[in-house]
Ligand SMILES: NC(=O)C1=CN([C@@H]2O[C@H](COP(=O)(O)OP(=O)(O)OC[C@H]3O[C@@H](n4cnc5c(N)ncnc54)[C@H](O)[C@@H]3O)[C@@H](O)[C@H]2O)[C@@H](O)CC1
């Protein structure tokens with residue numbers, strides 16, 4: 001699903017009006033109806049609401065919502081906030097349509113500000129994607145007053161928040177409990193810095209023209225379920241363990257074998273034909289008894305010491321995962337170097353201490369040599385170390401992410417809520433699954449295992465990264481229903497991979 005800019009939203013809107021064709025007032029009716037249906041499903045037992053409408057089309061939506069909810073028996077109070085005398089045409093028409101049912105409370109710069117209370121249920125239709133400057137004066141005052149309420153449902157986007165550019169920390173913005181956006185998600189929704197404003201967000205379909213959406217060019221995408229399920233490869237009846245790849249996982253050291261085991265188990269649960277785990281020899285019994293399905297390749301040392309791998313040793317592997325539970329040691333760089341040199345055609349994913357080693361001055365020299373489409377999976381701190389710099393805001397972070405991925409032609413999965421997968425073509429794909437319960441030790445090791453398995457099964461690396469991240473989050477979303485965000489541990493993710501695969505195959509069947 002595409003994530004488009006505020007300008008493109010306007011263009012898609014216009015295209016829909018001209019080519020469906022539909023009048024702008026009917027499109028507004030459709031958008032407000034979609035919002036109202038969602039609202040009535042989720043707030044069926046409250047009866048009194050306050051709707052705050054601005055002077056443009058977002059305000060126009062609010063006026064239609066007021067009319068619809070009124071007709072369903074809600075007690076509706078409407079505030080129109082008019083910083084100037086300028087209002088949009090569709091706002092005027094809908095104000096007229098509402099006037100026989102409800103009289104609005106008009107607020108201009110000279111009026112006394114309304115008071116809102118904690119228990120008020122507010123609908124925020126002050127400004128939408130037409131916002132072109134930070135809120136000030138009356139608009140800012142009203143938002144501050146509205147933010148007293150505990151429950152605010154934003155129409156399309158919280159007022160004061162820009163769709164696709166940075167807000168400064170001082171900007172006054174609605175703190176919504178929920179945001180109901182029209183049809184396409186906005187870039188602002190993907191960024192941690194905006195979490196307090198957006199709350200939970202949901203999309204409602206308003207029938208924008210598919211041709212206009214198809215024609216909009218963008219670097220940003222949202223991996224929704226309908227797309228994600230198309231990545232899962234069908235299995236042939238005649239497949240055998242040889243056709244499903246042989247993964248090599250280089251992971252673990254004294255005191256950190258848990259990471260290796262988590263990763264290995266996730267790899268085995270993600271469809272790999274065969275897995276060899278290379279780890280220090282003391283771990284042999286542990287690995288054999290915990291993961292009987294894996295082959296063990298013993299390293300002679302407490303910490304990993306086999307840094308030289310020959311082509312002969314590597315040639316039987318169809319993917320290599322490297323990093324979980326290693327350590328920061330120049331030896332690891334020699335290891336990465338050796339793998340790049342002798343196994344450059346084998347898909348590779350580097351995580352955790354693998355990335356930390358690349359963040360050293362000597363490590364950075366290796367970045368240029370990473371084979372094209374190598375996958376790295378840093379969390380923001382690791383990415384900062386890799387770049388050797390920080391960022392001012394999340395938009396700058398995205399620019400740095402894209403630059404890095406394009407410059408080194410590698411795939412970067414920047415982990416977090418809505419993990420961002422940056423591809424060497426400059427596109428960034430935000431994930432739709434996952435929950436805060438996954439922010440727990442070992443969760444990243446599980447992701448490495450999943451992606452290693454997909455690579456071994458010859459998924460193209462971009463798909464392995466995007467789909468791997470989706471699967472990981474989906475397993476987390478299934479796990480959280482039983483374990484809660486507080487009690488979840490990384491093993492719960494692996495334990496729920498089977499259910500995640502079952503869910504995806506069922507959806508594939510439904511859609512075929
Ligand atoms: N594009 C679409 O697909 C659709 C959009 N609709 C609604 O239309 C909204 C966009 O409407 P508009 O373009 O009229 O814009 P808004 O309603 O967001 O803003 C209204 C106008 O206020 C002015 N303004 C901007 N920033 C301001 C500020 N900080 N202080 C004071 N005034 C400011 C601008 O002149 C702007 O055009 C969407 O968010 C959505 O709610 C729906 O009605 C129908 C479909």
Ligand SMILES: [K+]
Nearest residue numbers: 124127157159
């Ligand atoms: K709004």
